[in-house]
Amino acid sequence: MKKSTLTFLFCDSEYSEANTVIFGAPFDGTTSFRPGTRFAPQIMRQESYGLEVYSPYQNKELTDKKIFDAGDLVPAIGNVGLMIDSIYDFTKKLISDNKLPIMIGGEHSLSVGTIKAVAEKYPDMYILHFDAHTDLRDVYYEHKLSHANVLYRAWEILGDQKIFQFGIRSGAKDEFEWAKNHVIQNKYNTNGLDEAISIIKNKPVYITIDYDVLDPAVFPGTGTPEPGGISFHELLNAVLKFTDLNVVGADVVELSPHYDPSGASTAVACKILRELLIAICK
Numbered sequence: 001m002k003k004s005t006l007t008f009l010f011c012d013s014e015y016s017e018a019n020t021v022i023f024g025a026p027f028d029g030t031t032s033f034r035p036g037t038r039f040a041p042q043i044m045r046q047e048s049y050g051l052e053v054y055s056p057y058q059n060k061e062l063t064d065k066k067i068f069d070a071g072d073l074v075p076a077i078g079n080v081g082l083m084i085d086s087i088y089d090f091t092k093k094l095i096s097d098n099k100l101p102i103m104i105g106g107e108h109s110l111s112v113g114t115i116k117a118v119a120e121k122y123p124d125m126y127i128l129h130f131d132a133h134t135d136l137r138d139v140y141y142e143h144k145l146s147h148a149n150v151l152y153r154a155w156e157i158l159g160d161q162k163i164f165q166f167g168i169r170s171g172a173k174d175e176f177e178w179a180k181n182h183v184i185q186n187k188y189n190t191n192g193l194d195e196a197i198s199i200i201k202n203k204p205v206y207i208t209i210d211y212d213v214l215d216p217a218v219f220p221g222t223g224t225p226e227p228g229g230i231s232f233h234e235l236l237n238a239v240l241k242f243t244d245l246n247v248v249g250a251d252v253v254e255l256s257p258h259y260d261p262s263g264a265s266t267a268v269a270c271k272i273l274r275e276l277l278i279a280i281c282k
Contacts, residue, residue: 004071008104009048009274011067018068020281021099023090025106025113027075027083028256030146034223036256040269041072041104043257048270057240058278065281068099080109080145087113091249095121100281104273105253107223108135108147111208115154118249122204125248127154127163128196130235131210132226134171136179147254150208155182164196166238167213170226189230190238197241207242207250207280209235211269221265223256232268239275247280 001015008022015021024041031037053062073090076082087103091114094101103114108131119125129135129151136155140148155163163183167190179185186192212222215229255269 001068001070004045004069006042006045007069008045009051009270010053010063011069011277013066013068015068018066019098019100020065020067020102020277021070021094022067022102022104022277023070024072024104025083025087025110026072027080027110028107028223029078029080029083030109030143031107031223032141032146032148034256034259036258037105037107037223037254038075039257040106040255043266044104044255044270044273045069047263047266048274050267051270051274055275055278057236057275060278062274062278065277067277067281084110084113084145088117091117092120100247101249102277103251105251108150108208108210108253109145111150111251111253112145112153114249114251115206115208116157118206119157122248125158125162125204125206126200127158128205128207129163129165130167130190130208130213130238131165132167132170132212132229133210133224134165134168134175134179134185136171136175136183151183164192166190166193167230169228188228190234193238193241197245201245203246204248205245207247207276209250209252209272209276210254211252211265211272212254214268219265219268221257221260222254223259235272236275239272239279242276242279245280250276250280252276
């Protein structure tokens with residue numbers, strides 16, 4: 001497998017020696033408000049070189065990790081099911097080669113592909129989900145595959161009490177009511193993360209970060225901004241707690257870079273990804 005010509009912040013190990021593979025999923029075909037997340041993977045790669053490889057938060061360098069950047073999957077224009085299938089197949093390939101898969105979205109619906117593939121190997125997997133939105137609708141505008149369904153589809157795979165949600169502050173009333181019996185939901189902030197980690201510490205864990213969990217004052221470059229979000233430091237502190245977890249897959253999604261022409265949102269997205277990679281790549 002050939003590495004991307006433009007990699008994320010010197011993640012340029014050879015595939016054979018890497019234990020972690022990042023790949024882009026440039027698709028936003030079910031976006032219901034402001035499209036543009038299809039541009040995130042390539043722009044994050046370009047803008048990542050504004051950062052240092054060294055993390056003063058973790059006293060480690062990203063280049064000490066063996067990470068291969070596979071570039072972007074081919075977008076299945078207008079067909080979310082086909083795109084999710086492509087992501088599933090690619091993730092299965094990575095898992096069969098004993099690689100840790102990390103996806104850069106793209107819209108949040110795409111996480112179904114990675115979650116399904118990883119859960120097939122780790123059926124006792126838990127999910128840590130950071131988001132402004134519940135994403136727990138079964139059907140959204142007659143669709144079962146969209147950014148509003150992704151965690152409901154994950155629940156169908158994993159079952160009750162396997163999904164921990166943080167930062168949630170938007171959704172339909174019936175989603176919040178449904179959540180009480182099926183997922184472990186923490187509204188508005190990351191309080192409760194320590195308790196979640198104590199429960200799942202010895203279990204396989206998948207991490208999905210929708211960047212709109214951040215307050216739009218920090219991160220305006222997203223398709224569905226929701227006031228009342230967490231700060232950069234709150235999300236960073238959460239990521240730093242992943243170090244001792246058995247992380248078996250992850251994704252970062254919903255940067256829509258052109259809604260923040262300053263580039264600040266992209267810089268935040270890149271820095272969070274840098275810290276995530278350092279924290280979870282063994």
